[in-house]
Amino acid sequence: MLDVQEVTVRFGGINALTDVSLQVGAGEAVGLVGPNGAGKTTLFNCLLGIVRPNSGRISFDGRDLARLPTYRRARLGIGRTFQRVELFAGMTAREHLLVAERSRRGDGSLLKDMLNKGRPSAPEISIADETLALLGIEEHAEQPVEALTLGQSRLVELGRALVGDPRLLLLDEPSSGLDVTETLALAKVLADVRAHRGTAILLVEHDLDLVRRAVDRLHVLDFGRTIATGSCAEVLRHEAVIIAYLGVSAQ
Amino acid sequence: MYGLVAVGLVLTYKTSGVFNFAFGAQAFTSAVVFFILVRDHNWPLVPAAFFAVIVVSIALGLVLDRFIFRLLRTAPVLPKLVATIGLMVGIPETIKAIFGGATRNAPPSLAVGDGFHLGSFSMTADGVATLVATLATVIVLTVLFQWTPIGLRMRAVVESHRLVELNGINAERVSRFSWLLSSVLAGMAGVLLAPLFSVVDSNVFTLLIVAASACAVFAGLSSIPLALVGGIVLGALQQLLAHHLPLNSVLARNIRPSMPFILLAVLLLVRPGLRHKDTTDPLSGVDPPPPALAVTYMDPRLAKINKLLFLGFVTAVCLAVIFFLPGLWVSYLAEGLALTTIFLSITVLVGIGGQISLCQASFAGLGAFTAGQLATRWDFPLYAGIIVGALVAAALGALIALPCIRLGGLYLALGTLAFALMLQNTLFVEEWLTGSEGGVDVPRPLIGSIDFANDRAFFFFAFAVFAICGYAVVLLRRGTTGQYLAALRGSEVAAAAVGINPIRAKVTVFAVSAAIAGAGGALYASYLETARPDDFNAIQGLFWVLLVVTLGPRTVDGALNAGMAFVLLPPLLADIFHVPSDLVVPIQFALFGFGAVTFARHQEGIVEYRKRASIEKFNARLTRWFGPAKTKEPAAAPPPAPAAAGR
Numbered sequence: 001m002l003d004v005q006e007v008t009v010r011f012g013g014i015n016a017l018t019d020v021s022l023q024v025g026a027g028e029a030v031g032l033v034g035p036n037g038a039g040k041t042t043l044f045n046c047l048l049g050i051v052r053p054n055s056g057r058i059s060f061d062g063r064d065l066a067r068l069p070t071y072r073r074a075r076l077g078i079g080r081t082f083q084r085v086e087l088f089a090g091m092t093a094r095e096h097l098l099v100a101e102r103s104r105r106g107d108g109s110l111l112k113d114m115l116n117k118g119r120p121s122a123p124e125i126s127i128a129d130e131t132l133a134l135l136g137i138e139e140h141a142e143q144p145v146e147a148l149t150l151g152q153s154r155l156v157e158l159g160r161a162l163v164g165d166p167r168l169l170l171l172d173e174p175s176s177g178l179d180v181t182e183t184l185a186l187a188k189v190l191a192d193v194r195a196h197r198g199t200a201i202l203l204v205e206h207d208l209d210l211v212r213r214a215v216d217r218l219h220v221l222d223f224g225r226t227i228a229t230g231s232c233a234e235v236l237r238h239e240a241v242i243i244a245y246l247g248v249s250a251q
Numbered sequence: 252m253y254g255l256v257a258v259g260l261v262l263t264y265k266t267s268g269v270f271n272f273a274f275g276a277q278a279f280t281s282a283v284v285f286f287i288l289v290r291d292h293n294w295p296l297v298p299a300a301f302f303a304v305i306v307v308s309i310a311l312g313l314v315l316d317r318f319i320f321r322l323l324r325t326a327p328v329l330p331k332l333v334a335t336i337g338l339m340v341g342i343p344e345t346i347k348a349i350f351g352g353a354t355r356n357a358p359p360s361l362a363v364g365d366g367f368h369l370g371s372f373s374m375t376a377d378g379v380a381t382l383v384a385t386l387a388t389v390i391v392l393t394v395l396f397q398w399t400p401i402g403l404r405m406r407a408v409v410e411s412h413r414l415v416e417l418n419g420i421n422a423e424r425v426s427r428f429s430w431l432l433s434s435v436l437a438g439m440a441g442v443l444l445a446p447l448f449s450v451v452d453s454n455v456f457t458l459l460i461v462a463a464s465a466c467a468v469f470a471g472l473s474s475i476p477l478a479l480v481g482g483i484v485l486g487a488l489q490q491l492l493a494h495h496l497p498l499n500s501v502l503a504r505n506i507r508p509s510m511p512f513i514l515l516a517v518l519l520l521v522r523p524g525l526r527h528k529d530t531t532d533p534l535s536g537v538d539p540p541p542p543a544l545a546v547t548y549m550d551p552r553l554a555k556i557n558k559l560l561f562l563g564f565v566t567a568v569c570l571a572v573i574f575f576l577p578g579l580w581v582s583y584l585a586e587g588l589a590l591t592t593i594f595l596s597i598t599v600l601v602g603i604g605g606q607i608s609l610c611q612a613s614f615a616g617l618g619a620f621t622a623g624q625l626a627t628r629w630d631f632p633l634y635a636g637i638i639v640g641a642l643v644a645a646a647l648g649a650l651i652a653l654p655c656i657r658l659g660g661l662y663l664a665l666g667t668l669a670f671a672l673m674l675q676n677t678l679f680v681e682e683w684l685t686g687s688e689g690g691v692d693v694p695r696p697l698i699g700s701i702d703f704a705n706d707r708a709f710f711f712f713a714f715a716v717f718a719i720c721g722y723a724v725v726l727l728r729r730g731t732t733g734q735y736l737a738a739l740r741g742s743e744v745a746a747a748a749v750g751i752n753p754i755r756a757k758v759t760v761f762a763v764s765a766a767i768a769g770a771g772g773a774l775y776a777s778y779l780e781t782a783r784p785d786d787f788n789a790i791q792g793l794f795w796v797l798l799v800v801t802l803g804p805r806t807v808d809g810a811l812n813a814g815m816a817f818v819l820l821p822p823l824l825a826d827i828f829h830v831p832s833d834l835v836v837p838i839q840f841a842l843f844g845f846g847a848v849t850f851a852r853h854q855e856g857i858v859e860y861r862k863r864a865s866i867e868k869f870n871a872r873l874t875r876w877f878g879p880a881k882t883k884e885p886a887a888a889p890p891p892a893p894a895a896a897g898r
Contacts, residue, residue: 048748074750082748088741091734099734100749110732110759114723118730160749 001026001200002047002168007056009042009224016042017224019056024168029194029201031211031232034221035244040204041083043221044170047202048080049073060168075104079161080170083204085153087145093156094141097128097163104164131159134196135189151182155189162193168200169193175207187213208236220244254482255385255443256459257466259436261478262392264467266405266429269320269331270661273338275456277434278441281307282456283346285442304438312434316427328660329607333800336609337845339457340794344840384443388436389479396475405429457790461672464665465515485514512676515669519655519662569711582706583818588713589778591814593771594799595720595807596764601796602805603728604760605740607664610651610671611768612792613679614644618769619776619787620684623691633696633777637716641770648765652758671789679784690783693776709778716774720767721807727763736760794840801846816843 002024009017017039024030032040045051047058049070058065060076068076088096098120112118120128132138135155140148145156154174161169171190175183187210193199205211211218211232218235220228222244228235235241256274263271285303288294294302319334396402404425444459466481568584593615600606621643622636631639655666678684684691695704696712703712727733735756738746747753776782785791798817803809820839 050744050747069752070744070747071750071752074748080748082745086742086745088738088745091737091741095734099738099751102731103735103738103746103750106750107731110727110730110763113726113730113732116726116730118726118732118734157745160745164750 001061002202003057003059003062004043004047005057005059007043007046007053007058009039009046009051010054015224017046017053017221020221020224020226022219022226022229024200024202026167027194027198027200028217029190029203029215031215031218032202032204032221033206033208033211033218034227037223038221038244039224040221041172042224044080044172044202044204047073047170048078071103074166075106077165077167078170079164079166079168079199081154081157081161081172081174083172083176085150085157087153087156089146090144092142092144093132093137093148093152093159094125094128096145096156096160097131098124100160101127101163104166128163131163134162134192135159136185150177151179151185154178154186158189158193162197162199165197166199168202171201171203171205173204173206175205175210183207183210186210190214253459253463253466253485254382254479255388255436255440256463257469257478257482258385258388258392258475259433259440260460260463260467261472261475262436263430263433264472265475266426266433269335270464270472270665271433272332272335272460273315273342274433274437274440275460276339276342277308277311277437278444278459279343279456280311280346280441281438282441282445283350286445287350300442303442304435308434308438309431312431313427315434316430320430321423321426329601329605332607332661332664333797336793337797337801337843339460340797340843341841341845343456344838348838348841384439385479385482388439389475392475401425401428454790458672461512461515461665461668465512465518465669468515468518468662468665488514512669512673516666516673519658519666519669569714579822581710583822584815585706585710585713586775586778587815587818588710588717589771589775589814590795590817591771591811592713592717592720592774593768594795594810594813595717595724596766596768596771597796597799598804598807598810599724599727599760599767600764601800602809603724603733604736604757604764606656606757606761607660607667607796608761608764609664609668609793609796610674610789611764612787612789612795613671613674614648614765614768615772615775615792616674616679616782616784616787617647618644618772619693619782620679620691621769622773623693623776623782624684626694627692632698633694633773634698636693637770637773637777640773641766644769644772645762645766648768649758649762652761653754656754656757656761668789668793671792675784675789679787690781693773693780693782695777695780713774713778716770717811720770721810723763723767724807727760732756732759794843797846798843801843 002022004020004022006019006021007017008015008019020039020043022030022032022043032043034040042051046053047065049065049068052066060073060078063076065073065076074080088099091099101124102120129138129141132141135158137152137155137159140152140156145153148156154177158171158174174186174190178186190201190203191214194201201214203211203215205214215232218228218230218232219226220235220238220241222240227240227244228238230238256278259274260271263269263274281303284307285299288299288302289296315338319338394402396405405428441456444456462485463482466478466485469477469481469484471477593611596611596614597608600608600611618637618640621640622631622633625631625636625639626633651667651670655663655670658666695702695709697703701708703709735746735751738749738751739753739756743753772782772787775786779786795813795817799810799813802813802816820842824838
């Protein structure tokens with residue numbers, strides 16, 4: 001479904017990504033791991049069109065993404081969460097989901113607003129509440145997001161990414177800043193999402209426990225290059241991976 | 252002559268992150284003091300210059316630093332802009348109120364000798380003095396920045412105020428030093444530049460700031476030598492144009508005065524690297540999120556009482572207008588409503604769109620001239636003129652928004668201001684548009700057989716237009732577009748990631764705002780029965796923005812307060828406080844100018860802030876008298892959690 005072919009990104013003289021290729025099939029969960037600075041977030045930004053690759057090709061469902069701006073890619077069915085929480089200040093959790101759901105459909109003409117037809121309809125609200133329930137934060141629906149804890153904020157972000165039924169979910173370190181219980185809850189939510197919606201997931205994460213629970217396949221980056229790819233068990237035994245993570249040779 | 256100002260602008264921006272629109276106002280202050288000392292008190296030139304440049308600038312700088320800039324350094328872009336623009340309006344008016352507003356011709360000059368000539372270039376002695384002073388300043392500043400400890404600290408403070416403090420340096424003191432340095436530069440610019448204009452006038456300095464900002468932008472707001480080069484190039488270009496364009500041609504008449512603004516606009520559009528330079532502070536990630544603009548919870552009973560009171564108030568005002576208010580006050584109220592309609596356009600843009608535009612007066616003017624021309628040439632009825640005027644303004648608004656909107660923040664403000672000045676110097680001087688005797692007639696409305704010619708009837712017409720526009724604003728805020736814009740204000744990147752088209756949303760709000768401004772402008776011109784370029788000049792527009800932002804940019808009643816304040820304050824000052832008539836306007840401008848500074852603290856506008864406080868008080872009182880409200884209360888909000896952990 002997602003097909004990344006030999007993508008290279010240069011910032012000044014530094015190669016942030018070099019010839020990275022990666023595939024994610026429909027409904028599949030892939031983990032993207034690597035030390036800090038390996039280029040994981042840069043790859044995410046490429047997928048969403050925030051950074052333009054210098055060379056290489058990214059396609060989604062066989063469609064070349066190169067010329068599409070971020071919002072068009074979102075409407076094709078790519079949802080994303082951020083490493084540093086990016087919520088809409090002043091809006092409640094439910095409003096986050098309502099806005100996201102509507103914008104993914106590309107709805108929102110000025111004429112409708114002027115005819116006072118801009119308010120959320122009952123079906124829209126029920127879609128939002130369903131997603132909030134799936135994430136277990138329905139009791140916070142009415143609260144402005146500033147009042148939520150970091151863990152709850154991350155769930156609101158996840159809900160916002162999920163609400164228009166995207167086929168691919170990009171998660172950027174969803175567990176950073178969460179404690180052990182919250183991380184476990186997150187793993188369960190991710191499993192639920194896959195079970196209920198069949199959403200494909202590309203997960204950037206340092207917590208290898210969470211990664212092992214949540215994904216089928218791993219893709220390891222170091223200094224912008226792919227150093228290993230395969231099933232979790234295979235990859236974590238891979239010599240280059242151990243060197244990259246522990247900084248010593250496997251001997 | 253642009254060089255010195257540009258260097259000053261870059262210096263403040265570099266050391267405090269504030270683009271100091273008030274630089275011209277500080278320069279003006281020193282120039283006036285210098286003028287008074289030399290002309291009225293017969294001080295010798297050198298001590299007078301020393302006093303005006305060093306003592307006055309530093310004193311003014313310290314006062315401003317203590318009360319305003321200290322608060323601004325860590326503020327977001329919008330409050331920074333609004334506060335300095337407020338000072339730009341407020342300071343000169345205060346000076347006029349203190350020292351009298353008479354024009355001061357032929358300011359004294361420090362220069363000696365005859366100037367010099369080289370081919371087609373010629374320079375007066377004042378020009379030479381300015382050039383020498385500018386060069387000396389640049390050399391001193393460059394040395395200061397590159398090779399001294401304080402220079403290093405100054406550069407570090409801009410990068411991250413807090414990191415520097417964590418390293419044991421008193422960042423406040425460094426900031427204050429650099430601020431005083433730029434104040435002295437402003438004073439120097441004032442004293443040196445005043446003779447070049449042959450009159451000490453605050454408007455000259457305001458225009459100078461905008462023109463010089465073209466050079467500052469050329470220097471990317473960071474390189475002092477480049478700013479100087481930009482200043483010299485701009486000055487030379489203007490001289491060249493003066494020599495090579497045929498006199499009295501359209502080009503010579505229109506292009507030359509607006510050249511700096513055209514240049515600024517072009518630079519903003521083509522200079523790479525201006526976009527996405529928001530925050531560079533490495534510690535910004537550990538900040539708690541900015542406090543949410545307050546959501547007021549209103550007791551349902553209070554809401555009901557409020558609604559009844561409001562309806563009662565509107566009815567009372569209408570009845571009063573019909574039956575017993577004296578004609579003068581009716582006309583004030585009608586004027587206030589017309590202005591309020593223009594101000595609603597600012598509410599839409601600043602309050603809902605989170606953007607700033609300093610060319611709303613141009614859109615209003617465009618609407619007014621369109622309606623006027625349609626009425627005088629083709630006998631269009633006024634209501635049709637208002638609609639067409641709104642459409643023309645909307646089209647132009649969208650056209651301007653398309654290239655400018657990506658820039659955001661400071662650059663959007665500069666770009667729109669440049670555009671307003673450009674329009675004022677080119678289009679608004681053309682007779683086919685603005686009429687031959689400095690204005691075009693705009694009729695009072697006439698619908699069918701109902702004539703709205705007298706002020707009482709016009710009040711109701713204005714009220715209807717205002718109500719329509721006000722309702723449109725409410726619908727926009729409540730509707731999808733308003734929600735999208737709220738999301739964009741929260742996080743642009745996240746908004747795009749859920750499928751919101753940021754450019755479309757922003758261009759839409761810009762066009763709607765321009766349309767409302769156009770309609771309001773036509774209405775206002777109809778109240779005045781004529782549309783003159785002077786009523787819609789760029790400086791007037793600046794003042795309007797300040798007023799709305801001060802009194803509450805987020806709500807329709809904020810705009811209404813602003814409109815009424817604008818027309819009612821002068822008569823109140825004159826009749827009740829017995830302010831002498833020549834001081835009324837300066838005091839009014841100074842009040843609103845300094846009022847804008849409060850925006851740095853209360854971003855919902857000062858009146859809205861007080862209103863929220865009193866609503867909370869009434870909620871508590873109702874609860875005490877009648878027990879808690881029966882509907883369910885929202886859960887008490889725990890204190891906000893820190894936004895994110897470091898990476």
